[in-house]
Amino acid sequence: MSKKILVLPGDGIGPEITAEAVKILNACRDAGLDAELEEGLVGGAGYDAEGHPLPDATLAKAKAADAILLGAVGGPKWDTLEDLSKRPEKGLLGLRKNLNLFGNLRPALLYPQLAEASTLRPEVVSGLDIMIVRELTGGIYFGQPRGVEERDGERVGFNTYVYSESEIERIGRVAFEMAQKRGKRLCSVDKANVLEVTILWREVMNRLAPEYPDVELSHMYVDNAAMQLVRAPKQFDVVVTGNMFGDILSDAAAMLTGSIGMLPSASLNAHQQGMYEPCHGSAPDIAGQGLANPLATILSVAMMLRYSLGEPALAERIERAVGKVLDQGLRTADIAYPGTRQVSTAEMGDAVLAAFAES
Ligand code: IPM
Numbered sequence: 001m002s003k004k005i006l007v008l009p010g011d012g013i014g015p016e017i018t019a020e021a022v023k024i025l026n027a028c029r030d031a032g033l034d035a036e037l038e039e040g041l042v043g044g045a046g047y048d049a050e051g052h053p054l055p056d057a058t059l060a061k062a063k064a065a066d067a068i069l070l071g072a073v074g075g076p077k078w079d080t081l082e083d084l085s086k087r088p089e090k091g092l093l094g095l096r097k098n099l100n101l102f103g104n105l106r107p108a109l110l111y112p113q114l115a116e117a118s119t120l121r122p123e124v125v126s127g128l129d130i131m132i133v134r135e136l137t138g139g140i141y142f143g144q145p146r147g148v149e150e151r152d153g154e155r156v157g158f159n160t161y162v163y164s165e166s167e168i169e170r171i172g173r174v175a176f177e178m179a180q181k182r183g184k185r186l187c188s189v190d191k192a193n194v195l196e197v198t199i200l201w202r203e204v205m206n207r208l209a210p211e212y213p214d215v216e217l218s219h220m221y222v223d224n225a226a227m228q229l230v231r232a233p234k235q236f237d238v239v240v241t242g243n244m245f246g247d248i249l250s251d252a253a254a255m256l257t258g259s260i261g262m263l264p265s266a267s268l269n270a271h272q273q274g275m276y277e278p279c280h281g282s283a284p285d286i287a288g289q290g291l292a293n294p295l296a297t298i299l300s301v302a303m304m305l306r307y308s309l310g311e312p313a314l315a316e317r318i319e320r321a322v323g324k325v326l327d328q329g330l331r332t333a334d335i336a337y338p339g340t341r342q343v344s345t346a347e348m349g350d351a352v353l354a355a356f357a358e359s
């Protein structure tokens, strides 16, 4: 049966980068992928057109899709919206929550061709291959109560950091299984020296460990993990952590690979339905100028083929095509350095397309 893919370009550089990824998706369809593409509005684009960052029509299409490709959401235009529930980011969070996309996979893989593009010394990052497994539908992002209210004559803001045992267990299992398929080392990141919720997190991870005897489980406090990521990042194989720590650590890990413009992501529910998006944001400062790097979005398509569409061979073909283009010395502005050739967003997309067609 034909698969349904929903494309949600979103805001800022979102439309430019998803346009390049759609070229590759269409090339996959020419190569035998049986899929239909649909488009929808999300984020600021949804708000402007429909008055809501996650219009009902978009949510309905998302629920019916096998996979979603999302560009990015947000921008200064909407940052002043008083009603937080109308902010573009709520479109993204609403999709994650409504589709129960609790398992967020963020691979930080350094293409050897980009060792020079990292701000860290090549010997620190060369060979880097980390998988961050971030819990995506719980934690402080969604905990209740939350708000800003008047208490004793001043305003007080509050959020709740909460995880149930079952939420910890299901993300733990995703991470242990991921470690089994990779280097068999799993580091669980918490703040168990201060926060009760992460004491429970650590307990659950320890309880699961005997079921995965081939995986070596370790624990690290989040502050130390941030330091270790920039000190000696190659010590990590799979990292599992909660929503907010994962948000922060994955940005840091992204920079190890040269540019956050290189990092794809997958957000999966229990039925392999997934949303695929670059880890970076909407970069409003460079939107519409052809400067954005489309590779994170193109690599997100590869993840989609692997995790939701059951097409690992096509996924590898895309990843090889990206490697080939980097070998040719083509670089968008974020990964360019002397001796390489700087190209635009569309030129990069076309080069990947050509390399894909040849392979
Ligand atoms: C991410 C982003 C989002 C998050 C924002 C846009 C809400 O930073 O996907 O990492 O915080 O999860």
Ligand code: MG
Residues within 6 Å of the ligand: 247, 248, 251, 279
């Ligand atoms: Mg983030």
